[in-house]
Amino acid sequence: MAGPVFIALDFPGAEPTREFLNLFDAAKLKPAVKIGMELFYATGPDFVREIKAAGFPIFLDLKLYDIPNTVAKAVESVAALGVDYLTLHAAGGPTMLAAAHQSAPASLKLLAVTQLTSFSETEYQLVSQSQQTLAQSVVHLSQLSAQAKVAGVICSAWEAELINQQLPASFLKITPGIRLTGDDHQDQNRVASPNQAHKLGSNGIVVGRSITQASDPVAAYQRVVKEWSEND
Numbered sequence: 001m002a003g004p005v006f007i008a009l010d011f012p013g014a015e016p017t018r019e020f021l022n023l024f025d026a027a028k029l030k031p032a033v034k035i036g037m038e039l040f041y042a043t044g045p046d047f048v049r050e051i052k053a054a055g056f057p058i059f060l061d062l063k064l065y066d067i068p069n070t071v072a073k074a075v076e077s078v079a080a081l082g083v084d085y086l087t088l089h090a091a092g093g094p095t096m097l098a099a100a101h102q103s104a105p106a107s108l109k110l111l112a113v114t115q116l117t118s119f120s121e122t123e124y125q126l127v128s129q130s131q132q133t134l135a136q137s138v139v140h141l142s143q144l145s146a147q148a149k150v151a152g153v154i155c156s157a158w159e160a161e162l163i164n165q166q167l168p169a170s171f172l173k174i175t176p177g178i179r180l181t182g183d184d185h186q187d188q189n190r191v192a193s194p195n196q197a198h199k200l201g202s203n204g205i206v207v208g209r210s211i212t213q214a215s216d217p218v219a220a221y222q223r224v225v226k227e228w229s230e231n232d
């Protein structure tokens with residue numbers, strides 16, 4: 001069954017976010033939402049509580065990356081907000097991932113970012129100077145994340161199938177870089193449509209600008225959900 005469609009609330013502050021979410025209230029919809037760095041740094045924890053109290057499932061995308069003790073304590077602080085998902089970087093390593101897992105209550109799913117969907121193979125090689133391909137790195141980081149018992153990873157849809165060959169399908173593969181047919185890729189490189197992501201084995205998708213910048217965001221969201229779930 002198709003998992004959640006998270007709308008990335010990449011807005012500069014509380015007011016445009018409330019206006020956007022009011023459109024969904026008017027349509028009696030409570031989509032899962034992602035609060036990332038732009039909105040969180042502008043509004044802070046109280047706004048996360050406000051959105052949570054309004055009934056939206058929340059994915060807090062803070063991409064934690066620090067020493068294990070600091071990340072473990074940050075996870076405790078985030079857990080107190082009652083959010084449902086939280087990101088951290090898989091590159092923080094097994095000790096950091098395990099420390100985060102130990103601090104997280106069962107209600108908080110940790111998602112480890114593997115290689116950003118904005119990365120191309122060329123840019124990945126420039127940064128890593130690795131013998132591995134980008135896809136191999138994503139699979140490797142997914143294996144480390146699974147060993148540390150985090151709930152899943154953030155990857156592009158194009159790696160989801162490879163991860164499923166190595167790990168149980170229940171290990172979450174949440175995929176940004178989603179574009180509806182005809183939309184610009186903008187700064188994303190490894191993009192897929194909602195339908196492709198589903199066929200490739202993603203357990204959930206993250207969609208920002210294809211919905212937030214659409215002339216009718218509710219209709220765009222409904223189109224994404226339809227494409228994402230039509231092979232169920």
Ligand SMILES: O=C(O)c1cc(=O)[nH]c(=O)n1[C@@H]1O[C@H](COP(=O)(O)O)[C@@H](O)[C@H]1O
Nearest residue numbers: 008036061116117154176177206207208209
């Ligand atoms: O962790 C993320 O959510 C994330 C990881 C990644 O590899 N790529 C990626 O695009 N994202 C986020 O997913 C959203 C994608 O937004 P759009 O490109 O506008 O759909 C943004 O909020 C990004 O911060």
